[in-house]
Amino acid sequence: MRISVYESFPSCAKEIREAVFRAEQGFQNEFDETDPTATHFVLFNEEELPIATCRVFWNEAMNTYTLGRLAVIKKYRGKNIGSAIVREAENYVRENGGKSIALHSQCQAAGFYQKLGYKEFGTVENEEGCPHIWMRKLL
DSSP: OEEEEESSOOHHHHHHHIIIIIIITOOSOOOOTTTTTSEEEEEEOTTSOEEEEEEEEEETTTTEEEEEEEEEOGGGTTSSHHHHHHHHHHHHHHHTTOOEEEEEEEGGGHHHHHHTTOEEEEEEEEETTEEEEEEEEEO
């Protein structure tokens, strides 16, 4: 497996997010104005198929980097792939002088992020009918 980093929004990341967030989970507002300027990470399997993605961007309002849109193709879940791509994103943030990362987790995924050292803050918010909570990790 390998992880590639893109300073633009690659079509392979878009395809993963379409499959996971739109087709599987039913989100309609998946793509936004942050996508063209965010740094995108894509994990490829041994056959060079893209199987996971996430993005990182500087969030001026929160004065921290934000990790988002973490998606792993369903048949590859439970194999530490999500953890691997998050660690890669954390390394990128460290290398760029970041001291922390925030993320807006689906509440059902908060346990995954807690295992990686993220802590909840704020209140639960509804995004397209799905409860989300802000989480943060100091690097």
